Amino acid sequence: MSIIEKALGKLGDQSKEDVSTPPAQEQVVQIEPLVVKAEAQTHASSPSPSTPTTTSRAVNLDFKRLGARGFLTNGDERGKLAEEYRMIKRPLLANAFGPNPVLKGNLIMVTSSLPGEGKSFSAINLAISIAMELDRTVLLVDADVAKPSLPKYLGFQAEHGLLDVLRDDKRDLSSVIMRTNIEKLSILPAGKTYARATELLASDAMDRLIADVANRYSDRLVLFDSPPILATSEASVLASHMGQIVMVVESEKTPKSALREALSRIEGTCDVVSIVLNKSATPTAGDYYGYYGYGGYGKQAE
Numbered sequence: 001m002s003i004i005e006k007a008l009g010k011l012g013d014q015s016k017e018d019v020s021t022p023p024a025q026e027q028v029v030q031i032e033p034l035v036v037k038a039e040a041q042t043h044a045s046s047p048s049p050s051t052p053t054t055t056s057r058a059v060n061l062d063f064k065r066l067g068a069r070g071f072l073t074n075g076d077e078r079g080k081l082a083e084e085y086r087m088i089k090r091p092l093l094a095n096a097f098g099p100n101p102v103l104k105g106n107l108i109m110v111t112s113s114l115p116g117e118g119k120s121f122s123a124i125n126l127a128i129s130i131a132m133e134l135d136r137t138v139l140l141v142d143a144d145v146a147k148p149s150l151p152k153y154l155g156f157q158a159e160h161g162l163l164d165v166l167r168d169d170k171r172d173l174s175s176v177i178m179r180t181n182i183e184k185l186s187i188l189p190a191g192k193t194y195a196r197a198t199e200l201l202a203s204d205a206m207d208r209l210i211a212d213v214a215n216r217y218s219d220r221l222v223l224f225d226s227p228p229i230l231a232t233s234e235a236s237v238l239a240s241h242m243g244q245i246v247m248v249v250e251s252e253k254t255p256k257s258a259l260r261e262a263l264s265r266i267e268g269t270c271d272v273v274s275i276v277l278n279k280s281a282t283p284t285a286g287d288y289y290g291y292y293g294y295g296g297y298g299k300q301a302e
């Protein structure tokens with residue numbers, strides 16, 4: 001069975017073509033519902049222009065602000081959101097550092113079929129979750145080079161980043177990485193916008209950078225927040241560099257046809273693809289219910 005058939009099987013009925021039947025338990029591991037106040041949801045979709053920023057190479061994450069936007073924070077270790085991300089990260093970490101690690105398993109791309117399905121939200125929460133709780137360091141890479149969103153969500157500005165390192169072989173990776181006030185979390189910003197970004201991501205320079213990251217930081221998880229697969233060509237190019245891919249599916253919204261097409265575009269690039277089911281919405285008075293599931297397939301599920 002192809003990875004596409006497996007993925008659609010695991011998703012059961014949670015994507016758009018079939019929303020009436022609840023998914024079978026064995027298809028998607030269902031995790032406690034996340035309740036995010038409607039107010040926080042509103043803030044998240046329209047970042048305020050007065051966003052606190054920093055231009056130095058240190059990012060001071062404002063946990064109060066992150067929490068208000070529905071993100072995981074340092075006081076959240078026992079909350080539902082933290083528990084959900086614990087379930088999502090466990091198999092990723094096992095693939096990266098367990099007794100039978102997958103090739104380049106510490107390089108993980110978070111992607112989805114279409115815009116707005118929650119890639120950046122999931123990548124940020126995963127990064128915070130791993131960096132806060134475990135003895136693992138995390139490098140969060142803003143690989144959505146055409147439309148970077150880490151600065152707006154995390155509240156920082158960065159002049160240089162990934163694209164600058166790729167364009168200038170004299171610029172060292174470590175000179176653009178930003179540390180944060182979570183000791184084990186650092187960020188590689190996207191860098192200056194560049195029209196031929198896809199070519200850069202497909203270049204030998206990118207191969208060298210990925211090899212450098214994977215070797216120099218072999219004890220570190222490197223999470224790439226990526227563009228949507230169907231809207232850009234960068235995501236498929238990036239996929240070929242990864243050891244693992246996390247595919248975010250927006251519950252009851254992502255059309256199965258889009259997911260099928262997205263999976264087919266990355267088939268053959270990376271053996272280990274996992275699914276995070278995001279934003280399953282059952283609104284009640286004033287609250288927004290989000291909800292995640294995790295289903296791993298590919299090498300792990302053989």
Ligand SMILES: Nc1ncnc2c1ncn2[C@@H]1O[C@H](COP(=O)(O)OP(=O)(O)OP(=O)(O)O)[C@@H](O)[C@H]1O
Pocket residue numbers: 036041044045046069070112114115116117118119120121122144149227228278279290291
């Ligand atoms: N589980 C969730 N609960 C509440 N809000 C969420 C959830 N997931 C995503 N969001 C919100 O949905 C919006 C889109 O999320 P996000 O920016 O992460 O999507 P994306 O897939 O990265 O989009 P793009 O393709 O534009 O990069 C944001 O306002 C985000 O805060």
Ligand SMILES: [Mg+2]
Pocket residue numbers: 119120121144149225226
């Ligand atoms: Mg994004």
